Amino acid sequence: MAASFPGSCKAVGPAEDENGDLDGSLQQMLKAIADERNRLNVRQEISGLGRFKDDRIAFWTWMFSTYFMEKWAPRQDDMLFYVRRKLSYVSADNTEGKKVEVEVYRRDSKKLPGLGDPDIDWEESVYLNLILQKLDYVVTCAVCTRSDAGDIHIHKKKCQEVFASPSKHAMDSKGEESKISYPNIFFMIDNFEEVFSDMTVGEGEMVCVELVASDKSNTFQGVIFQGSIRYEKHHVT
Structure with a gap:
């Protein structure tokens, strides 16, 4: 997690x-x-x-x-x-x-x-x-390490507002064509390289991602996705 x-x-x-x-x-x-x-x-x-x-x-x-x-x-x-x-x-x-x-x-x-x-x-x-x-969404991406005691230490993080969509773009091509994905909802980051270009990950570190939904005035919010991947599992640069 x-x-x-x-x-x-x-x-x-x-x-x-x-x-x-x-x-x-x-x-x-x-x-x-x-x-x-x-x-x-x-x-x-x-x-x-x-x-x-x-x-x-x-x-x-x-x-x-x-x-x-x-x-x-x-x-x-x-x-x-x-x-x-x-x-x-x-x-x-x-x-x-x-x-x-x-x-x-x-x-x-x-x-x-x-x-x-x-x-x-x-x-x-x-x-x-x-x-x-009716809802706003923000994705947070962070470079973290986990201590021997299990505590998470955040070294760098970036936040980006994203928008929910019932369609998706192919990740293996640069075409602009989109396909309906409903009932799956996707949150695309079109300027990913620009926003996260300096988020480098090294040995012993991991990338953590969190997606939060909130109402327009941020009166209430909830985490709808959390995930992480270690550098050893997949080399990310």
Whole structure:
């Protein structure tokens, strides 16, 4: 495991007084989602039935519209991401297989899928837009050593703001073509060589990486990835 870096870098974003409403909208979103899950669990326990599809579509389309298209839409980003599930095959036993695609539109596009479109997974679309637009991400890369007692000593570290993406670029070529990676989310560092050029690693040292997510005003944050690799395992220069 990597070290938990003291004094981790904060994401750079709009001032809190300019962004307070957006931060409040994130709290409202999370509470509404929790309430919906609790409501669904109670109804299932009482009735013994499965999902209430119509109710759920109404709730998730309302969430999508309210927090990404209307009142609480992020001011700094006008892109909307839709998770579409298309029927790809029907097996001999009538089991359906669906292909998952991510569609991206500008908020003012005339080609936006209609709210309630049955091929759109509205719940996953809400989650995806929340991840991509409502949170900030900072990656910290550090050169460290571990003492005989197991303590981590940080010799040099760099922080870089990164952005979540449902697509990725090939690492073995310099082409700009990207491929959809959803449901995997990637955090690309396009200027990696420029930012980390002086982060050299020697014998006995290791590289530690930590990815932290936070809300826009940095009221709360959480580590979503930690990892490390020793110089002996893979020579890094």
